[in-house]
Amino acid sequence: xxxPLRTPMPSSSNFSxxxxxxxxxxxxxVEQASYVYAPNPSQAPLFTLEALSFQAKPGExxxxxxxxxxxxxxxxxxISGALEPLSGRIxxxxxxxxxxxxxxxxxxxxxxxxxxxxxxxSRVWEFVLQGRHAHGRGLRFVSEDDTAVAKNALAQVGASxxxxxxxxxxxxxxxxxxxxxxxxxxxPVLLLLDEPTLHLDIGAQVDLLESLRKLxxxxxxxxxxxxxxxxLTGEYADQVVLLQKGKCLRVGPPATVFxxxxxxxxxxxxLTVEMTSSGRPRVTxxxxx
Amino acid sequence: xxxxxxxRVFLRCGILALILFVxxxxxxxxxxxxxxxxxxxxxxxxxxLHQSSGMSTDYGMIVVDIRLPRILLALVVGASLAVAGTSFxxxxxxxxxxxxxxxxxxxxxxxxxxxxxIVNQLAVSPEFAGLITPFGAFLGAAVTIAAVYFLGRRxxxxxxxxxxxxxxxxxxxxxxxxxxxxxxxAGSSLRGASYWxxxxxxxxxxxxxxxxxxxxxxxxxxxxxxxxxxxxxxLAGEKxxxxxxxxxxxxxxxxxxxxxxxxxxxxxxxxxxxxxxLLVPHAMRMIFGSDHRMLLPSSAFGGAIALVIADTIARxxxxxxxxxxxxxxxxxxxxxxxxxxxxxxx
Numbered sequence: 105x106x107x108p109l110r111t112p113m114p115s116s117s118n119f120s121x122x123x124x125x126x127x128x129x130x131x132x133x134v135e136q137a138s139y140v141y142a143p144n145p146s147q148a149p150l151f152t153l154e155a156l157s158f159q160a161k162p163g164e165x166x167x168x169x170x171x172x173x174x175x176x177x178x179x180x181x182x183i184s185g186a187l188e189p190l191s192g193r194i195x196x197x198x199x200x201x202x203x204x205x206x207x208x209x210x211x212x213x214x215x216x217x218x219x220x221x222x223x224x225x226s227r228v229w230e231f232v233l234q235g236r237h238a239h240g241r242g243l244r245f246v247s248e249d250d251t252a253v254a255k256n257a258l259a260q261v262g263a264s265x266x267x268x269x270x271x272x273x274x275x276x277x278x279x280x281x282x283x284x285x286x287x288x289x290x291x292p293v294l295l296l297l298d299e300p301t302l303h304l305d306i307g308a309q310v311d312l313l314e315s316l317r318k319l320x321x322x323x324x325x326x327x328x329x330x331x332x333x334x335x336l337t338g339e340y341a342d343q344v345v346l347l348q349k350g351k352c353l354r355v356g357p358p359a360t361v362f363x364x365x366x367x368x369x370x371x372x373x374x375l376t377v378e379m380t381s382s383g384r385p386r387v388t389x390x391x392x393x
Numbered sequence: 394x395x396x397x398x399x400x401r402v403f404l405r406c407g408i409l410a411l412i413l414f415v416x417x418x419x420x421x422x423x424x425x426x427x428x429x430x431x432x433x434x435x436x437x438x439x440x441x442l443h444q445s446s447g448m449s450t451d452y453g454m455i456v457v458d459i460r461l462p463r464i465l466l467a468l469v470v471g472a473s474l475a476v477a478g479t480s481f482x483x484x485x486x487x488x489x490x491x492x493x494x495x496x497x498x499x500x501x502x503x504x505x506x507x508x509x510x511i512v513n514q515l516a517v518s519p520e521f522a523g524l525i526t527p528f529g530a531f532l533g534a535a536v537t538i539a540a541v542y543f544l545g546r547r548x549x550x551x552x553x554x555x556x557x558x559x560x561x562x563x564x565x566x567x568x569x570x571x572x573x574x575x576x577x578x579a580g581s582s583l584r585g586a587s588y589w590x591x592x593x594x595x596x597x598x599x600x601x602x603x604x605x606x607x608x609x610x611x612x613x614x615x616x617x618x619x620x621x622x623x624x625x626x627x628l629a630g631e632k633x634x635x636x637x638x639x640x641x642x643x644x645x646x647x648x649x650x651x652x653x654x655x656x657x658x659x660x661x662x663x664x665x666x667x668x669x670x671l672l673v674p675h676a677m678r679m680i681f682g683s684d685h686r687m688l689l690p691s692s693a694f695g696g697a698i699a700l701v702i703a704d705t706i707a708r709x710x711x712x713x714x715x716x717x718x719x720x721x722x723x724x725x726x727x728x729x730x731x732x733x734x735x736x737x738x739x
Contacts, residue, residue, distance in 0.1 A: 184636060210638030217633065224488075224628060224683035233396070234626055238638025243686050244622040246396035290637070 131326045132160040132183070132294055136192035139178055153178045155192055156352035158345050162293070162324040165316060167337040167358075170347035171371055176330045177298065179347070183328065184296055185209050196294055210238035214287035216297040228274070228282050229267045232257055235289030257288035261315055277308035284312070288319070295325045301333055309333070313340045334371070334387040338362055346370060358385050397684055405681065409694035413468070416698050420464050420705040424712070426455050462603065466662065467594050467704040467718070468697040469606050471669055473659040475696025476614050478670020479689055480652035483624040484645065485542070487553050488675070489733060492656040493667035494557065495541050496564030497534050501660035502589040503567050504533020506574045523602050527609065531657030537563060538653055592666030592719030594704050602662065609658045613651040614693060620644045621685040628683070666700070666719045668726020673699050675733065 135157050142149040153175040160166045168176050181187040183194055185201035194201050196212060204212070214235070235257065236250040258264045261281040266274055274282070280300060287295060297316075301309040313336055320327045331337060337344055337358060344361040346354045348370045354361045362385035364377045374390040421437075422428050433456060440457050474492060481490040481497070492498045508529020512522040541563050545556030571589050588596075598606070623644045626634040635641050659666075673695040674688065681687045700718070703725075707718040 186632065186635065206635055206640045207638045210636060213636075215636040217636075224678065226683070229396075230684075234629075234637055237622065237626055240622070242619070242622075243399070245399050245686070251396070 129161050130159045131162050131197060132328075133195045134158050134183065134192075135195070137179075137182055137189040137194050138191045139182055139187060140190050141178075151175070151178070151350060153182075153350045154352065156345070156347075156355075157192075158343070158352075158355045160294075160326040160328065160343065162326055163320050164342045165320050165327045165329065165340060166343045166345060167341035168328060168330045168345045168347065169332065169334070169337050169341075169361075171332055173349070174347040174370075175350040176332075176347055178350075179345075180215075180296055180298055180328070180330050183294075184213055184215050207238050210290055210292075212292055213294045213296065214290040214292035216283050216287045216295070216300055218299050218302055226271050227267075228258075228263070228269050228271060229254060231271050231282060232286045232289050235286040238290060253291065254285075254289050257285040258282070260288055260319060261285045262311075276303045277305070277311070280304060280308070280312060281315075284315075288323075293325065295319070295327045297327070297329045299330055299332075301331065301336060309336060316340070332371075334362075334367065334375075338385040338387060359383060362387065397686055402687055402690065405687065406690050406694060409691060409698070413694055413698050413701070416701050417464055417468070420701050421456055421460050423705055423709050424455070424460060428456055459597075462597050462600075463594055463704070463708075464701055466597065466603065466606075467700045469603075469610050470594065470659045470663045470666065471673075471696040471698070471700025471703075472614070472693040473606075473610050473655040473696070474666060474669040475673040475692040475699070476610075476617060476689060477652045477655040477659070478696075479674040479685070479692045480617050480624075480648050480655075481538070481670070482674060483627055483685065484648050484652065485545070485551055485556060486628060486630070487551065487556060489553070489557060489671070489730070491668065491671035491730075492534070492652075492660075493564075493665055493669075494671060494730065495538070495560035496562075496567055497537050497541070497560075497653070497656050498660050498665035498667070499564045499567035499571070500537025500540075501530040501534040501657045502571050502665055503574070504536075504657065505530040505661045506571055506589065507533070510574065520599065520601065523599050524605060527602070527605060527658045527661040529657075530661035531654050534657040534660070535650070535653040537567065538649065588664045588717070590665065590719075591717035592664035592722075593707075593717040594663050594700075595708070595715060595717075598662045606658050606662060609654060613654040613658075614689070616647055616651040618686075618689050620647055621689055624648070624685040625683075664717075664719065666722055668722045668730065669696055669700055669703075671733075672722075672726050672729055675729075 136155040137157070138155040139153040140149045141151040151173075156179075158166070168179055170176050178187070182189050183201060185204060188202040201209065201213065232254045233246060233250060236246070236253065237244060240247075240250070255264070255267075258267060261284050263278065263281045263285055266278055266282060271279065271282070280303070284300075300312055304312065316327055316329070317340060319325055329341070341358055344354070344356065344358050345352060346361050346366070353370065354366065359379070362377050364375065367377065367387065368375055374392060376388050376390070377385050378388070380386050418430075418433070421433055422430060436456055478491045481492065481495065482488055484490075505526045508526045509522070512525050541556065541560050542551075544559030544563070545551050547555055568590060575589070623634070623639045626637050626639050627641070627644065631641050674692045677688055677691040677695050681691050700722075703721040704718045707716040707721045710716065
């Protein structure tokens with residue numbers, strides 16, 4: 105035989121099922137993941153996200169908390185699979201998120217972004233049905249199943265009455281709920297939200313987080329919320345990942361992460377932290393004197 | 394909530410096909426030589442029965458040998474340009490994109506002229522030479538759209554105004570190149586420069602080229618149609634489409650190649666006919682909405698209808714002389730473009 109023996113290829117594709125990583129209760133596992141933005145390799149990097157680790161269980165709300173430019177969005181892009189970690193791994197049910205094909209990824213991870221631009225107007229129900237794309241084939245003419253899932257998604261966020269309205273003719277809070285409904289229509293296991301409360305008034309913010317709590321409990325989603333809202337995090341998160349300038353300073357439940365010195369240092373503002381009767385921390389800001 | 398179904402797509406396309414048929418019949422009837430509807434019907438049936446040899450009337454000759462192929466050419470070119478326009482609008486996320494406005498047609502012209510020059514040097518048989526031009530035009534279109542795309546990018550985002558400016562500048566540059574190439578050629582084998590500038594359907598391509606054109610249209614438009622539901626999501630942005638499960642790079646490459654092919658093939662037989670790819674998709678969007686599963690086939694029919702009408706006007710309005718069809722489409726299309734631009738800016 106003249107053919108040389110082929111050395112076994114190192115398994116570069118980590119999208120083979122394999123064993124679930126460690127504890128089967130763990131859904132999302134970020135393991136020493138890091139990232140560097142650099143315009144080109146010879147220059148100094150513009151931004152570095154240092155290696156960090158945390159895990160999320162089904163039904164849990166994790167808040168990725170930090171001031172602007174702390175690396176929150178980079179972390180979200182890594183978890184969503186849009187970026188590949190420079191080092192480390194990010195597993196969702198044992199699969200590396202970056203290596204999943206787009207269609208499979210969209211069946212498992214849904215991302216709610218701040219604002220969804222529309223080039224041509226569309227109806228609310230059409231918009232929510234976009235979430236069914238990853239579950240369809242070919243031209244994706246709507247099945248009864250799709251319709252049922254979309255209606256259910258709208259009902260879950262309390263937006264059934266908006267179904268036939270135009271997307272550009274509803275309020276910011278309503279739009280945020282519809283965007284969330286589209287994410288639910290994807291029937292994901294991991295729900296990512298990028299600054300979901302940014303353009304909402306306080307009532308709509310509480311509504312949104314209440315419904316996230318309920319959704320996480322009912323549908324067993326793992327929910328990740330990127331935010332800089334201290335009190336909403338304190339009140340609603342099960343776990344906090346505290347970031348500052350690309351460094352992960354602390355991971356844990358709000359009661360342990362919310363310490364006055366730490367938060368003052370991270371957010372560069374004088375504040376106090378007190379515990380409420382429900383065991384949730386509450387933050388009050390002061391004027392700088 | 395009334396979701397689009399395959400049945401509704403077929404129904405609407407059936408209606409459009411009917412309109413197209415009526416337009417084709419009227420176009421066959423109109424011209425420097427008048428033809429009766431009865432004579433028209435009789436001759437067409439003869440052609441279908443392969444008994445055209447038994448046909449003796451001069452009218453029949455004019456209709457079957459001159460008008461019919463020209464109308465079929467207008468039909469395919471119109472459909473190609475409209476589908477290409479719809480695709481570029483989705484691909485570049487710009488409602489003002491059009492093969493002509495972005496200079497892609499001009500690029501295809503340069504490609505076609507270069508191909509003709511090279512073929513002339515090689516001294517191959519004229520039949521084969523004719524089949525080379527569409528591919529030259531396709532390459533010209535593909536290179537141009539890539540260039541315009543990179544001209545229109547700023548900070549990794551497509552900037553609408555920069556893209557349009559880039560396209561217009563590219564178009565004028567490429568037209569100058571065409572002029573240059575034309576004037577350096579001892580050009581008895583080539584059509585006049587105005588043909589490449591304004592577009593015309595007056596010189597019929599040989600039959601094998603017409604067949605190639607039809608097959609090219611079916612393949613390319615079919616390939617684009619397989620991505621119709623992806624294009625709907627792509628309108629919301631590439632990143633968002635990716636998170637909803639669209640394989641963005643694959644869709645981009647399919648649509649890019651297929652739309653360049655449509656533009657190149659159309660330009661190689663008709664020159665640069667403008668605004669069909671802009672006007673028709675917008676009209677169809679107003680009627681049927683912006684879902685590409687409906688928009689793409691309706692644009693194909695709409696483009697065919699529009700160009701058959703435009704060409705009929707071009708050859709009858711100053712009969713027995715005729716206008717380049719591109720002049721007709723530009724007279725209607727340019728003001729419409731300005732209207733869309735004003736509306737987009739406000």
